[in-house]
Amino acid sequence: MSGKHGHKPFEGHxxxxxxxxxxxxxxxxxxxxxxxxxxxIYLLRRGVATFYDLLKVRAAxxxxxxxxxIGKPRGKNIEARVRYLEEWLDEYVKGIALVSARAVEGxxxxxxxxxxxxxxYDDFFKIKKKDHHGALEERMAxxxxxxxxxxxxxxxxxxxxxxxxxxxxxxxxxxxxxLHEERPWAGGVIVAKAWSDPEFKQxxxxxxxxxxxxxxxxxxxxxxxxxxxNTDSVHNVIVxxxxxxxxxxILGDTPWWYKHESYRSNxxxxxxxCIKEMFSLEISPEKEVRVWDxxxxxxxxxLPERPAGSEGMSEKELANLVTVDxxxxxxxxxxxxxxxxxEAAHLEPEMPRLRPD
Amino acid sequence: xxxxxxxxxxxxxxxxxxxxxxxxxxxPHYLRGKRGVIGAVHGVLENIRDHRGVHKPLYTVKFDLSxxxxxxxxxxxWVDVHEEWLSAARRDS
Numbered sequence: 001m002s003g004k005h006g007h008k009p010f011e012g013h014x015x016x017x018x019x020x021x022x023x024x025x026x027x028x029x030x031x032x033x034x035x036x037x038x039x040x041i042y043l044l045r046r047g048v049a050t051f052y053d054l055l056k057v058r059a060a061x062x063x064x065x066x067x068x069x070i071g072k073p074r075g076k077n078i079e080a081r082v083r084y085l086e087e088w089l090d091e092y093v094k095g096i097a098l099v100s101a102r103a104v105e106g107x108x109x110x111x112x113x114x115x116x117x118x119x120x121y122d123d124f125f126k127i128k129k130k131d132h133h134g135a136l137e138e139r140m141a142x143x144x145x146x147x148x149x150x151x152x153x154x155x156x157x158x159x160x161x162x163x164x165x166x167x168x169x170x171x172x173x174x175x176x177x178x179l180h181e182e183r184p185w186a187g188g189v190i191v192a193k194a195w196s197d198p199e200f201k202q203x204x205x206x207x208x209x210x211x212x213x214x215x216x217x218x219x220x221x222x223x224x225x226x227x228x229x230n231t232d233s234v235h236n237v238i239v240x241x242x243x244x245x246x247x248x249x250i251l252g253d254t255p256w257w258y259k260h261e262s263y264r265s266n267x268x269x270x271x272x273x274c275i276k277e278m279f280s281l282e283i284s285p286e287k288e289v290r291v292w293d294x295x296x297x298x299x300x301x302x303l304p305e306r307p308a309g310s311e312g313m314s315e316k317e318l319a320n321l322v323t324v325d326x327x328x329x330x331x332x333x334x335x336x337x338x339x340x341x342x343e344a345a346h347l348e349p350e351m352p353r354l355r356p357d
Numbered sequence: 358x359x360x361x362x363x364x365x366x367x368x369x370x371x372x373x374x375x376x377x378x379x380x381x382x383x384x385p386h387y388l389r390g391k392r393g394v395i396g397a398v399h400g401v402l403e404n405i406r407d408h409r410g411v412h413k414p415l416y417t418v419k420f421d422l423s424x425x426x427x428x429x430x431x432x433x434x435w436v437d438v439h440e441e442w443l444s445a446a447r448r449d450s
Contacts, residue, residue, distance in 0.1 A: 111407040289432040296437040297402040
């Protein structure tokens with residue numbers, strides 16, 4: 001297993017194991033209850049893959065035929081085991097992406113169906129998430145068990161799709177390889193170009209995805225894209241108060257707090273205080289704060305201000321200054337000196353997780 | 358996209374319905390009955406990856422923060438709302 005952990009950027013050595021474990025717990029339940037199981041239920045209802053298919057596949061499945069290969073922790077200490085949980089979660093999420101609508105023939109499912117199945121519009125249908133409690137050791141053991149169980153259902157589901165002819169193993173293998181390819185993060189590439197090329201910036205602010213098509217970066221497909229610019233007089237912040245809409249098709253996964261109830265409710269009640277308490281960011285009283293609540297078919301991201309001290313840097317260098325948080329308005333782009341500090345401390349650059357459709 | 362068939366234009370004062378059982382369900386509760394001003398007209402957006410049907414024209418509506426919460430900062434909340442949730446409001450009423 002490889003892959004960087006997306007939602008805890010710039011982490012070298014871990015200091016707070018419990019925070020890491022809690023983040024894995026939260027994300028794992030999110031992906032299980034909101035992304036994977038609604039998909040199974042949807043296909044179950046339509047007879048694409050039934051409970052009985054899953055049972056039969058499970059009974060006949062041999063270890064050597066497994067689609068997913070999950071490795072072992074690289075050590076017995078706590079840090080190695082926490083990293084193992086994080087990397088396994090990343091693989092699980094990629095596995096869900098593998099069985100997304102785009103990849104599987106006949107899986108005629110759109111986002112709205114997913115929301116219905118998981119109970120966004122009706123609490124009666126809500127899929128319950130697990131509660132977690134206990135001390136670190138107990139929680140880690142529970143997570144290992146949950147991941148084992150959830151991974152097994154994913155394995156069986158993939159095998160059932162192959163067996164029923166909705167996807168071929170070789171297509172899935174090819175897509176699996178693509179899901180593991182490393183490429184520069186589109187957020188950094190886009191913002192660096194907007195800082196360097198005024199014409200592109202104007203096009204990006206005016207036309208969104210059209211401008212991305214011209215520069216040849218992955219332009220995504222979900223909804224209309226609107227880019228809002230931070231200036232001397234305006235600080236923009238993005239939220240989805242109804243769920244967690246975000247241009248993840250371009251930018252990858254959101255930070256964990258973006259989906260969190262406290263962020264989603266506080267940011268529209270008292271934006272300045274919320275930004276200050278959650279992100280230690282004090283917005284100058286000279287600036288107007290604009291919160292953008294993406295409730296429908298428009299997806300937003302923030303074009304942060306170009307940081308001081310970045311004059312004369314190339315686009316490639318500038319891209320490293322762009323953080324995931326700065327595109328939501330929860331932070332500023334890094335000044336070159338801040339980036340150097342992080343590099344000196346051997347902190348990994350952030351690489352958001354690719355999110356399933 | 359079809360902006361010509363949209364009922365409101367940028368700058369129009371609008372009020373959000375309190376209830377609208379037949380409307381698109383994705384209008385947050387904190388907006389219900391509140392006044393705002395049209396900030397952007399998106400028209401009818403086709404988003405086949407997300408929806409089976411086509412919804413009514415979409416607007417980004419600007420609300421003063423003080424209209425929505427007890428916070429008195431001079432900030433604003435911009436929310437995407439579909440046309441069936443909106444009706445015209447007199448600007449200073």
